[in-house]
Amino acid sequence: NAGVMQNPRHLVRRRGQEARLRCSPMKGHSHVYWYRQLPEEGLKFMVYLQKENIIDESGMPKERFSAEFPKEGPSILRIQQVVRGDSAAYFCASSRDRNSYEQYFGPGTRLTVT
Amino acid sequence: SQQGEEDPQALSIQEGENATMNCSYKTSINNLQWYRQNSGRGLVHLILIRSNEREKHSGRLRVTLDTSKKSSSLLITASRAADTASYFCATDLNFGNEKLTFGTGTRLTIIP
Numbered sequence: 001n002a003g004v005m006q007n008p009r010h011l012v013r014r015r016g017q018e019a020r021l022r023c024s025p026m027k028g029h030s031h032v033y034w035y036r037q038l039p040e041e042g043l044k045f046m047v048y049l050q051k052e053n054i055i056d057e058s059g060m061p062k063e064r065f066s067a068e069f070p071k072e073g074p075s076i077l078r079i080q081q082v083v084r085g086d087s088a089a090y091f092c093a094s095s096r097d098r099n100s101y102e103q104y105f106g107p108g109t110r111l112t113v114t
Numbered sequence: 115s116q117q118g119e120e121d122p123q124a125l126s127i128q129e130g131e132n133a134t135m136n137c138s139y140k141t142s143i144n145n146l147q148w149y150r151q152n153s154g155r156g157l158v159h160l161i162l163i164r165s166n167e168r169e170k171h172s173g174r175l176r177v178t179l180d181t182s183k184k185s186s187s188l189l190i191t192a193s194r195a196a197d198t199a200s201y202f203c204a205t206d207l208n209f210g211n212e213k214l215t216f217g218t219g220t221r222l223t224i225i226p
Contacts, residue, residue, distance in 0.1 A: 004156075033213065042202055042216035043157070056213055091156060095212070102147070103214060105157040 002027065004094050004106035005074075012112045019079040019086070021109045025094030032075045033093045033103060034067060043091060049075060082113045119217045120203055126223040133190045135220040137203030138183075144206045146179055147214070148188050151200045160188075160201075190222075198224045 005024040013019050025032050030051055035043040048056040049069040060067065064082075069075040079086055089110050093103035121136045137146070145164045149157040163170045163179045163186065170177045176189040190197055200221045204214040 031212070035214075035216075042218045043204075043214075045213040045215065048213055059213070093157075093214075102159055102162055103212075104159065105149075107156040110154075 004029075004092055004104050006090075006092050006106035006109050008109060009107060010110050010112070012114060013082050014114055015083060016081050019082050019111055019113075021077040021079075021090050021092075021111070022074040023077070023092030023094075023106060024074040025092075026104055029094035029096050029104070031095045031097065032069050033095075034075075034077050035091045035093065037089045037091060037108075039088075046077070079111075082111070084113050087111055087113045120201065120220040122220060123218070124221040124223070126225060127193060129193055129195055129224050129226050131193055133193050133197070133222055133224075135188045135201050135222070137186045137188070137217055139186075139203075139205050139215075139217075140184065141205075141207060143181075146177075146186050147204045147206070148175075148177060148186075149202045149204060149216075151202065151219070153199070157202070193222075193224045195224050195226050198222060 004026055007022050032049045034046040036046055037043045045059040047060050047067045051069055052071050064080045066078045089108045091108045092106045095103050119138050127133055143165055145162055147162045148160040150160055151157050161172050161175055161177050163177050174191045179186045200219040202216050202219045204216045
């Protein structure tokens with residue numbers, strides 16, 4: 001019973017490049033959440049998606065960041081023109097449905113911008 | 115201060131002792147959850163307590179919730195070296211939004 005999968009686990013990008021982070025939810029889960037964790041801090045909510053729908057993107061920066069969860073395939077968090085301040089761990093979580101309060105987290109992608 | 119603040123920020127105890135961590139929050143909640151994060155790893159869900167519950171147990175874990183004080187505590191009994199990790203509380207607000215709001219965490223170190 002595979003858990004939430006994220007890849008890559010580590011990603012290094014130069015300033016100005018694009019970063020693409022992938023998340024495959026647990027089998028049977030149709031809700032995906034993205035969180036960002038800066039060093040020595042707690043996780044901050046970014047976006048909540050269902051298949052083909054963005055439900056809540058109140059935590060997403062207004063520019064350069066976008067997320068999708070297509071009908072087929074993983075959820076993608078895309079960061080365009082990365083800056084040093086984007087360096088963080090990005091975690092994806094999934095849940096079965098709106099009434100399942102427990103979110104199951106992936107191992108995270110650690111993005112380093114040089 | 116933010117929704118979900120843990121206290122203390124760091125805690126070191128001897129193996130076998132009990133560890134208690136506290137979490138305070140600001141707004142009404144639907145439920146409160148505790149997660150563990152080992153260094154450099156993802157989060158592991160420990161326990162969920164709903165707003166109409168006052169206490170919950172799971173193995174060596176005991177969680178209490180006081181909605182009048184907007185606070186929760188996590189007690190780990192008979193601590194083990196493997197309990198060394200950061201512990202976060204996360205709140206799910208009561209207007210049906212499922213996004214979790216995390217505190218800054220308590221870093222627990224168990225000394226063998």
